[in-house]
Amino acid sequence: DLGAPCSVNKLKIHWWGTSYSNDYDILAEIDGKYVKVKSREDELRDNDYYNAWGVVEGWEGQTTKVKLQMREGSVDPWYGKYYYGIRQIVIMGQEHTVTEDISLSRPVVTS
Secondary structure: OOOOEEEEEEEEEEOOEEEEEEEEEEEEEEEEEEEEEEEHOOOOOOOOOOOOOEEEEEOEEEEEEEEEOOOOOOOOOOOOOOOOOOOEEEEEEEEOOOOOOOOOOOOOOOO
């Protein structure tokens, strides 16, 4: 939940160890509906080894929430039972102010 409508310029995922997703979709809530905006194919990853950063460029539309649907995880080499590990997700962009129509679209007269 981004807390307010935002234009997303970039999304960064800091993967844990080698437990990253080889196939995923990024869904954004735009105008009250979740739509697929990006996928693993759009990610630039700095390496495919330990603690990689994946960077995905932004998308059109004012986004209020972001979901990550992950598939095809990579099992961790330490315990052999974790397939996904995320250290952090960083979303960069511009927040838009929410304006409320308190006059219900009627003309307002002030003195």
